[in-house]
Amino acid sequence: MASDAETVAAAELAELAGPAEPAVTRWAGVPLTVRRSERRARLVEAAFELFGTQGEAGVSVRAVCRAAALHARYFYENFADTGQLLGAVYDKVASDLAGLLPAVLEAAGDDAAERIRAGIRTVLDFSSADPRRGRVLFTEARANPVLIARRQAAQTALMDAVLRQETRTRPAADPRLARVGAAMFTGAMVELAQQWLTGGLGDDLDAVVEHAAALLRTPYAG
Numbered sequence: 001m002a003s004d005a006e007t008v009a010a011a012e013l014a015e016l017a018g019p020a021e022p023a024v025t026r027w028a029g030v031p032l033t034v035r036r037s038e039r040r041a042r043l044v045e046a047a048f049e050l051f052g053t054q055g056e057a058g059v060s061v062r063a064v065c066r067a068a069a070l071h072a073r074y075f076y077e078n079f080a081d082t083g084q085l086l087g088a089v090y091d092k093v094a095s096d097l098a099g100l101l102p103a104v105l106e107a108a109g110d111d112a113a114e115r116i117r118a119g120i121r122t123v124l125d126f127s128s129a130d131p132r133r134g135r136v137l138f139t140e141a142r143a144n145p146v147l148i149a150r151r152q153a154a155q156t157a158l159m160d161a162v163l164r165q166e167t168r169t170r171p172a173a174d175p176r177l178a179r180v181g182a183a184m185f186t187g188a189m190v191e192l193a194q195q196w197l198t199g200g201l202g203d204d205l206d207a208v209v210e211h212a213a214a215l216l217r218t219p220y221a222g
Contacts, residue, residue, distance in 0.1 A: 040078045040088075042068040047082075048089050052132020056141040059086060083146040090150040093136045097126050115165065117213045123189065124196050124205060134197040138190065151190075159186040185216050 030038075046067035050058040059082050065072050079085045100122055108118040127134035137154075141147050162182040166173055192212055195201050201208050 036077065039068075039070060039074045042070060043075060043078060043085065044088050044092055047085050048092070048132060048136065051086065051089060051140065052130075052135050055135070056086070056144060083144065086141070086144065087146045087150055090136055090147055093133050094150070094154055097123065097133075097137070100126060110168075112165070112170075113213060116216055117209055120189070120192070120212050120216070121205070121209045123193060124208065127193055127197055128205075131197070134193070138193045139197050155186050155190060158189065159183060162186060188212075188216055 043064055046064045047059050050063055050067060061072055061075050061082060064082070064085065065075055075085075079088070101119065104118045104122045105115050108114040127137055137151075159179075159182045162185050163178055166178045166182065170178075192201075192208075196208060
């Protein structure tokens, strides 16, 4: 007969492994690549929910597997650890936002002020429409090395996009001054988003967009 300690240990292992799947699983007949892709997507979605509602402390292998209804072995099939998983969550949310911007900016035309307004509104609206997105992109786990690296890369990408915009609308602009302006714009946008999401700027999105656009347009005024 197993001892009490052995029984507890077995229970803990079973809990970590996740819920047992039936003999005929949902994966029967599904190609391996599709199975792996679906399991990965479920883990990312579960981590997005946990991180977006509980913060980094809520994201553990056990919690993610439980929320995704998957065995722990499927976690390690896709991710080395929770840091790598959080990186995938960030990439997914950032990709969703990036997918919105081209059409929004195109609709704004060539007027630089309109494009700035459209970009600011899209970022703030996207981030606050689902608070989980904002926590992932701007306000949570600022000490997490994986997310720090992702956010730095995202800021660099935003700065490059601003520089391309400046080249498009003002091809004769001084490259050095354009880069200074792009750096200021990028840093201001990150802080603006953080303040908006924490409620520090009130709840009038139109007013925030208009005021921010007027201030952020200044470096590009000719």
